[in-house]
Amino acid sequence: MLSVTTPHALDNALAAWRQQDQSIALVPTMGNLHAGHLALIQHARRVAERVVVSVFVNPLQFDRAEDLAAYPRTLDADRALLETHQVDVLFAPSAQLIYPRPLHDISTVIVPTLSEILEGEHRKGHFAGVATVVCKLFNLVRPQCAVFGEKDFQQLLLIQRMVEDLNIPVNIIAHPTLRESDGLAMSSRNSYLTPQQRAQAPALYRTLQQLRTALLSSAEPIALHEARALKDLQAAGFLPEYLTVRRRHDLALPTPADRQRVILASAWLGKARLIDNCPLDLPHGP
Ligand code: PAF
Secondary structure, three states: OEEEOOHHHHHHHHHHHHHOOOOEEEEEEOOOOOHHHHHHHHHHHHHOOEEEEEEOOOHHHOOOHHHHHHOOOOHHHHHHHHHOOOOOEEEOOOHHHHOOOOHHHOOOOOOOOOOOOOHHHHOOOHHHHHHHHHHHHHHHHOOOEEEEEOOOHHHHHHHHHHHHHOOOOOEEEEEOOOEOOOOOEOOHHHHHOOHHHHHHOOHHHHHHHHHHHHHHHOOOOHHHHHHHHHHHHHHOOOEEEEEEEEEOOOOOOOOOOOOEEEEEEEEEEOOEEEEEEEEEEOOOOO
């Protein structure tokens, strides 16, 4: 595996493969790699001849300075792990290289509407940061495809919208969320949980699944079910930010005709802000 830190070294690493028209898949990450990332990488290996993994803790997408400072940085361990997973190139640039100008003074990519709701409402500027860095990574790596996890479902939709709106020639591939055996979605932020909170944490996904079951078997208004689920989360020790049923393709509130839906939630458990989602496919009405 080649480990590079500059766009110039990245171009050198990719030049021969680009010349031979070998397909390149990008797996963008912020490091602190776990089995969830490895699943994305394995998928990338299946769909492309070459795999580039980027590790970059993107300052532009953090809305709170302390969150950026506390984010786990484990580049040496990440590199060692990637070595054993047949990754061709690790691209781990510095913040100075990605953002040579002050962050308030750079061009950014804004995906309207989708950036403003749910995660975007609770993390101001977050999605401008995500869209901007992913656009820059696409321009630097020029991959044919890129793999994103469904755990960050709103992020996935946002990136799909960005490439569509801006005609970016990258095929966005979604990969299902990887879960611990008790259902907790894998995330770098799980490391913020104390052992006791870790034992409580699976209640988030459990609540989403129970809500799905309830919605599939009852004609009561959605809002009633959402309110019950929110109470369940609070009873399990969470401080929920949102728990909501949305239509799947753009996360707007569903009309009765929208049968493909998704339940999304964000909730604090101690110092960890956890998010999760689960699909909800309603049978077609009469
Ligand atoms: O999902 C993440 O880890 C990040 O938001 C991403 C896509 C790597 C952009 O920094």
